[in-house]
Amino acid sequence: MLSKKSQYAFKALTYLSEKYEQGPVLISEIAKKKKIPLKFLENILLELKKAGILDSKKGKGGGYFLQKAPDQITMATVIRLINGPIAMLPCVSLYFYERCSNCNEKVCGLHDMMVEVRDATLNIVDNRTIKDLLVGGKS
Amino acid sequence: MLSKKSQYAFKALTYLSEKYEQGPVLISEIAKKKKIPLKFLENILLELKKAGILDSKKGKGGGYFLQKAPDQITMATVIRLINGPIAMLPCVSLYFYERCSNCNEKVCGLHDMMVEVRDATLNIVDNRTIKDLLVGGKS
DNA sequence: AACATAGCCCACCAACTCTATAGACTTTTA
DNA sequence: TAAAAGTCTATAGAGTTGGTGGGCTATGTT
Known part of the structure; x- marks a missing residue:
């Protein structure tokens, strides 16, 4: 069975796909829209980043975004x-x-x-x- | 992933299949031959029995055996x-x-x-x- | 430079599952 | 009635899962 973490990851990736090439998206926005515990989501996104799937930007105007196209x-x-x-x-x-x-x-x-x-x-x-x-x- | 319990179950069922229609087989025999912790195997076999896959006989000359043919x-x-x-x-x-x-x-x-x-x-x-x-x- | 923003990182925890074991009980056979 | 062999209940340790708290670091704005 897929863990909840995996399901959260897919939800987040889906959300980020919808915003692909529209600039960084806040963790808090994803968490709210997809109803995922914020701090838990943080870990997941970081893991996805370290694997080269996502990238991020710090500071104001920052957030997460896909590093590749959704179909990649x-x-x-x-x-x-x-x-x-x-x-x-x-x-x-x-x-x-x-x-x-x-x-x-x-x-x-x-x-x-x-x-x-x-x-x-x-x-x-x-x-x-x-x-x-x-x-x-x-x- | 299949749990160890599942793998033990398959090993035990394999063993019992080889002895199909040759009378009851001791838990301890299966445990020894298949290197499965005895008491753990006990639980597994009991579960398989309750599900109608195995049947058992108590007392001397007892043991476990398949209730249906292996291909069933x-x-x-x-x-x-x-x-x-x-x-x-x-x-x-x-x-x-x-x-x-x-x-x-x-x-x-x-x-x-x-x-x-x-x-x-x-x-x-x-x-x-x-x-x-x-x-x-x-x- | 100072401050706010937002991700990064570390440590921790409760609940649950998995693996395994202990010990007493029941049934059957000789 | 004694031995054999399965039945049942409880428990315990290790590991995993899901989740949280708090401080650190990098970035952009004023």
Whole structure:
């Protein structure tokens, strides 16, 4: 399941997408409009900034804004950053791989099945961006 | 991600599948062979029993055994029971549905995308059984 | 220079979940 | 009736999640 943090991140990114190339947006504005706890949102936006998804400006007239176009930010990137692995098992994760203890991947039926699930999921989240989250984003 | 509990459950079910229709198997035997903490496994097996997947016999000569054939127990059933929702959002879950607060499902891009992910995942886990976990299970 | 603005950073906390264990109880078989 | 084996309840430690408080730093304005 996606954490609340992830859902907040997507809401914030959606909001910032609507304001893309319209200058910095205040954290407090996003928090208010999207009903996200302010200080919690602060952490999330900072994380998104450090990952190169957002950028910010300090002082008066400052705020947060997208560093790339909405259609250049994939869902997979955001999920991995805020939520963690997309795969259902560490031994099947591309970005958070850890080998199985007591289980040989070469002959593990669960492993193979979870690879299938991972690929089916990636096929979607790798090919969708936050632009697709906007109403009418497909037009 | 699948919890350790889920992974233990699958290991135990795999073991019991190999012994299908060969009489009850001791918890302690499964625990030892599959390297699962005994008391923890106890809880898991009991849960699987209450869900109608396993059955048991008490007293000497007792133990656990599958209540249905391995190919009659879907992955989805076990995951939902031991791990919880398969969907990435409550508002998209078939068995654990909860409506979104502050979000209209009718016009939520995230909702729609997560429906896709859910269906892609279900397409796999609804059509695979614990028989498929066994080596050579496809033959 | 001084001040207000707004993001940055650190530390902390409550609640919850996950993993695991302990111990007593019940049922069954020999 | 004694041993075997599952059943049940409770609990505890570790880690994660969701959230808050307060001070620091950079920036723009006057």
